[in-house]
Amino acid sequence: MIAKAFLNITHRRPKLRTFFWKSLYEFLAGRFRNREWQFMNFGYAPQPHEEEPMPTLPEDQVSNRYCIQMYYHLASQVPVEGKDILEVGSGRGGGANFIYQNLKPSSMTGLDLADKAVDFSNKNYQGESLKYVQGSAVEMPFEDNSFDVVVNVESSHAYPSMEDFLSEVKRVLRPGGFLVTADNRHSEKVPVWHQQLETSGMSIIAEKDITGNVQKALDDDNARKESLVQKHVPSFLRKYIREFAGMHGTVMYNDFASRRRIYKSYRLQKAD
Template sequence: MTTQASRPNIAHRIGGSSVFKKFMNGYWYPLLTRKLHGDDVVFLNYGYEEDPAMGIPLDADDEDNRYWIQMYHATATQVDLAGERVLEVSCGHGGGASYLMRTQRPASYTGLDFNAEGIEFCERRHQMPGLDFVHGDAEDLPMADGSIDAVVNIEASHAYGQLPRFLTEVARVLRPGGHFLYTDFRGRDEVPGWEATLADAPLRQLACREINGDVVRGMERNADRSLELIRRVLPSFLRPFGKQFAGVPGSGVYHDLETGKISYRIYLFTKD
């Protein structure tokens, strides 16, 4: 999940994406990192569950995070990552990076995020050979041209100030034949512009599917844990915002996904 700005329908309620972006970057994400550190919360996405259930095998230590993990699994396993050099842009608290490193066996995996406190958390929490974390900007990636085999980006790009610039950076750091494994959402009225931006990017689309139902099921399965965390770690004045951010049933985000006012999609791109 992004640490560079906000979810669009929440931003619209507060009024002004630039102001909201400053709030998210300067206050919200660092606050989450500090508040959730003791609870070992390592995933920040909405969650994902298919019908019938995915049922992917998980280690016992991963089971509590099943529905957040399944978002990563559905996105990143569109290609074989074994032996690849992988970059995740907006890695959040690093749970997806750890899961993919352990299960998909890339040669290396770098998680990048704009939240410096989140990166410090990742460095303490997720320590294994081949996995590293770096503080950086999605629109100015600190990687050399053609140095990456696969870029992962999950539930983040809706918050970037310049999506075309991010996509150009993805293409720059990918080697020819490399893959962009991409999951995100937009309001239904934003979809034509989103599609046009993706079509103009220096990447070729290989696959796309809408996953609203899968995300709604993930939200429902995660609801009890999310609500318990919100009640325990957030002051009362922030709890309504926390419920929107987590997408719990009854929130505006949940309603908009359930009714189709938001389109949530998984994409696969390659660089020719």
């Protein structure tokens, strides 16, 4: 409730908004240093009638299946093998590491605003061509035309300006490169979000309403999350962490169930 009120106030104050999100993710990365917690998205599960193939995971990654599937849903839409990939909003690093270990990119770079999340990622995942860098989505510390694909999972809602983010994506992508992005918005903000993407100077190649896929993942993963909350989270923080994780009974979960909040994925391409 407090966070919601604060977000409403910061809606027209981009600097305050950035301060709020940075503080939250710095706190989470500093407070919860457990290596098991690698992802911070709500997850993705194909519906029974969908025939979307999903990766077979090694034993130690099965518990992260739904969060990994969100990454796979995006990354499987674009050429990754042998390409230079950037993830904007890489969080605790699990998604970039999954792409690096499994989809054979030439290089994988994660960018995140929260220093502690970047430190956590660099400490836990290493690879010759894998790195995590601190920086902002609206002012990326990269040269023009540096990447073939930008991946962006559940992060753009926090940016001070969606237009500036998209202009930065277009700048760092090579001609013909792709942006694959997935996130959620309140239903009344979806048309504005869509228009921001449509007027980004890149072309929308594909889009999908994945609210049902996210809700299925939240349902299927709820019991596992509850046992992690019981094990790792002190009781005074449990209510907030359950909300953050979109667990049963939370405002977030109910908003997806009633479609007051919509989750979508998009694939955009920069012109050749």
